[in-house]
Amino acid sequence: MDFEYFTQLFLGGLTRGSIYALIALGYTMVYGIIELINFAHGEIYMIGAFTGLIISSVLTMMGMPTLAVIVLAGMAAIIYSCSYGYTIEKIAYKPLRNAPRLSALISAIGMSLFLQNYVLLAQTSDFLPFPSLVPNFAFWEPYSHIISSAELMILLTTLIVMILLTLLIKFTKIGKAMRATSQDKVMASLLGINVDQVISATFVVGSATAAIGGILIASHIGQINFYMGFIAGIKAFVAAVLGGIGSIPGAVLGSFVLGWTESFFTGYISSDYEDVFAFIFLVVILIFRPSGILGRSQAQKV
Amino acid sequence: MTAQNEIKKSILASLWFMFLTFPIMVIKVNTVTNSIEWRWHNMAIVGIGAFFLSMLWRYLLKRKEEGRKKDQSDGLSIVQRLLHERRFALPGLMIIGIFTLLFPHIFSMYQTNIMISALIFVVLGLGLNIVIGLAGLLVLGYAAFFAVGAYSYALLNLHYGIGFWIALPIGGIFAALFGILLGYPVLRLRGDYLAIVTLGFGEIIRLVLENWNEFSFGPSGIKNIPKPGFFGIEMSMHTTTIYIFYIVVVLVIFTIFVINRLKNSRIGRAWVALKDDEIASQAMGIDKAKTKLRAFALGATWAGMAGVVFASKTTFINPASFTLWESVIILCTVVLGGMGSIAGVIAGALLLILLPEYMRDFGQFRMITFGAVLILMMIFRPGGMIEDVRKTYKFEK
Numbered sequence: 001m002d003f004e005y006f007t008q009l010f011l012g013g014l015t016r017g018s019i020y021a022l023i024a025l026g027y028t029m030v031y032g033i034i035e036l037i038n039f040a041h042g043e044i045y046m047i048g049a050f051t052g053l054i055i056s057s058v059l060t061m062m063g064m065p066t067l068a069v070i071v072l073a074g075m076a077a078i079i080y081s082c083s084y085g086y087t088i089e090k091i092a093y094k095p096l097r098n099a100p101r102l103s104a105l106i107s108a109i110g111m112s113l114f115l116q117n118y119v120l121l122a123q124t125s126d127f128l129p130f131p132s133l134v135p136n137f138a139f140w141e142p143y144s145h146i147i148s149s150a151e152l153m154i155l156l157t158t159l160i161v162m163i164l165l166t167l168l169i170k171f172t173k174i175g176k177a178m179r180a181t182s183q184d185k186v187m188a189s190l191l192g193i194n195v196d197q198v199i200s201a202t203f204v205v206g207s208a209t210a211a212i213g214g215i216l217i218a219s220h221i222g223q224i225n226f227y228m229g230f231i232a233g234i235k236a237f238v239a240a241v242l243g244g245i246g247s248i249p250g251a252v253l254g255s256f257v258l259g260w261t262e263s264f265f266t267g268y269i270s271s272d273y274e275d276v277f278a279f280i281f282l283v284v285i286l287i288f289r290p291s292g293i294l295g296r297s298q299a300q301k302v
Numbered sequence: 303m304t305a306q307n308e309i310k311k312s313i314l315a316s317l318w319f320m321f322l323t324f325p326i327m328v329i330k331v332n333t334v335t336n337s338i339e340w341r342w343h344n345m346a347i348v349g350i351g352a353f354f355l356s357m358l359w360r361y362l363l364k365r366k367e368e369g370r371k372k373d374q375s376d377g378l379s380i381v382q383r384l385l386h387e388r389r390f391a392l393p394g395l396m397i398i399g400i401f402t403l404l405f406p407h408i409f410s411m412y413q414t415n416i417m418i419s420a421l422i423f424v425v426l427g428l429g430l431n432i433v434i435g436l437a438g439l440l441v442l443g444y445a446a447f448f449a450v451g452a453y454s455y456a457l458l459n460l461h462y463g464i465g466f467w468i469a470l471p472i473g474g475i476f477a478a479l480f481g482i483l484l485g486y487p488v489l490r491l492r493g494d495y496l497a498i499v500t501l502g503f504g505e506i507i508r509l510v511l512e513n514w515n516e517f518s519f520g521p522s523g524i525k526n527i528p529k530p531g532f533f534g535i536e537m538s539m540h541t542t543t544i545y546i547f548y549i550v551v552v553l554v555i556f557t558i559f560v561i562n563r564l565k566n567s568r569i570g571r572a573w574v575a576l577k578d579d580e581i582a583s584q585a586m587g588i589d590k591a592k593t594k595l596r597a598f599a600l601g602a603t604w605a606g607m608a609g610v611v612f613a614s615k616t617t618f619i620n621p622a623s624f625t626l627w628e629s630v631i632i633l634c635t636v637v638l639g640g641m642g643s644i645a646g647v648i649a650g651a652l653l654l655i656l657l658p659e660y661m662r663d664f665g666q667f668r669m670i671t672f673g674a675v676l677i678l679m680m681i682f683r684p685g686g687m688i689e690d691v692r693k694t695y696k697f698e699k
Binding site for chain 2: 036037047050051053054055057058061076080083084087091092095096099100101102103104105106107109110111112113114115116117118119120121122123124128234237238241272273275276278279280282283286287290
């Protein structure tokens with residue numbers, strides 16, 4: 001076994017895992033609060049990447065300096081993804097809050113289909129080249145054969161986002177309200193928490209992390225198209241389930257486990273069946289440990 | 303005052319959507335020539351559209367709320383009453399029957415071919431209706447069973463020369479086996495996990511078919527699948543099409559018959575009970591595992607048979623015919639038509655398959671409309687176009 005190859009796969013898995021984690025957080029937070037799989041979440045990630053590309057191209061053509069382009073395009077992508085997340089919740093999920101779960105799920109699938117085709121019609125069905133926004137840092141040059149500066153950037157950003165999110169949920173007022181709502185919606189509203197606002201806030205925060213993931217992965221891979229959200233969304237969902245859906249540290253852990261397994265599997269066995277593998281992994285987890293690595297198994301109330 | 307308020311709300315919504323759709327609808331970047339196309343007219347369309355649609359949206363939501371308060375006293379719609387009134391139902395059925403019999407002779411072969419595809423989707427919709435409408439299990443990988451049926455005919459024919467009529471039940475059985483294979487591990491899962499796992503299953507089948515070249519000939523697919531034979535008589539292109547049309551019609555009638563019987567049988571009632579409340583129905587002595595597996599197996603059987611017919615109709619299959627979108631279209635027919643309702647699913651499938659065929663100019667808007675249909679139906683008419691009527695006992699003095 002070649003050690004360097006192993007290290008490469010390990011770090012590749014880590015990068016992959018961080019991207020999954022950024023998307024999986026949105027799934028797990030939304031699920032924790034309204035027990036709904038937000039199928040359209042992958043699409044928000046895609047819209048984040050598209051907005052980032054469009055705004056950055058416009059700004060570059062206007063002759064802005066690179067750093068300003070990165071910051072402004074990133075902010076625009078996050079703002080737009082949040083707005084989309086907020087609107088999606090208001091249109092497709094809020095009217096169905098008291099309907100059977102199947103209804104909300106079908107509505108979510110419809111939303112995902114709608115957004116994909118909206119971008120397809122309004123933009124293009126081709127792959128668009130995405131500029132690599134992260135420059136090659138000079139100080140990182142000696143290590144760049146192991147991990148490129150773009151990958152380093154992904155890891156660092158993920159780490160920062162995780163820390164900020166933990167702080168938000170643990171220590172702020174809205175974070176407290178989120179935790180309370182996820183435990184008991186009725187009780188939370190009796191105690192004066194505006195449940196609708198909390199749910200909207202959850203969608204906004206989840207969309208923001210998805211947008212960050214979208215820009216990072218797009219500038220790392222170098223191309224985007226309207227379909228990119230679907231498979232990434234499904235994989236992030238697998239990661240969230242693997243870690244225990246509803247649990248935030250679980251989503252991160254699950255994402256890294258999925259990232260590593262995929263990376264080693266494609267590196268050592270075969271790359272044809274990469275996507276098949278993620279799904280088989282999901283089925284196996286659900287059979288043996290349906291509540292995930294860190295999830296609590298819930299007793300069904302009668 | 304209220305009218306003013308409404309207009310204010312609509313203007314706000316319109317501004318919001320203009321902001322929301324700005325980068326994607328208005329700006330189009332050409333990355334090759336490095337130029338930007340500004341499409342301001344799109345913004346105007348979005349603004350005006352959002353203004354009126356938001357008014358309509360709030361009006362419909364309000365009406366829905368009022369409708370809920372009023373309590374559905376005369377719940378049956380006109381179509382349902384027509385279906386239940388013997389006076390109208392019998393002549394109606396006869397007219398539909400005669401029309402179907404004469405269809406391939408009145409219309410051109412092109413029309414007949416479209417009708418065959420629509421009827422195949424009717425069978426698929428009815429099959430999925432068993433799983434979703436009756437048993438309440440959301441399956442998103444239904445096209446996988448369709449693929450199993452089609453490939454079992456194609457491969458059996460290629461390797462062993464097995465004909466259409468023997469392949470038809472075999473395709474159904476294979477699909478049923480796959481249904482059980484999939485159903486077994488996911489039995490314990492709740493609705494949303496089930497949806498994702500079945501979606502994954504559908505993708506697994508498609509990816510395996512695409513990558514396993516020795517087995518399924520990969521993305522290039524299988525060519526020259528024979529059309530169904532009729533006691534070895536040679537038939538022209540035209541007669542074969544008519545023949546397949548009648549086969550599909552018979553298959554549809556058979557499906558309707560079986561599902562109608564199933565619905566009111568012990569199994570059917572067990573499905574409905576499980577859908578409504580798992581714990582209560584288990585307490586009443588329904589075997590959850592067996593009942594759910596039966597739903598999977600029976601639902602898959604129809605997809606398998608539809609797959610065999612599909613393969614014999616097109617004479618060429620490849621994995622691209624069995625993507626997630628086929629599953630979503632089938633799901634859409636069931637949701638639009640009415641979950642659990644046979645007449646509804648038939649109407650839904652015919653509408654969703656025939657309409658895009660005759661409105662080719664709007665072909666690009668097909669999938670986006672499907673998405674919107676799924677959302678709107680769930681919000682405003684969760685029962686579908688023709689709602690399923692549960693058997694109820696009415697106490698009359």
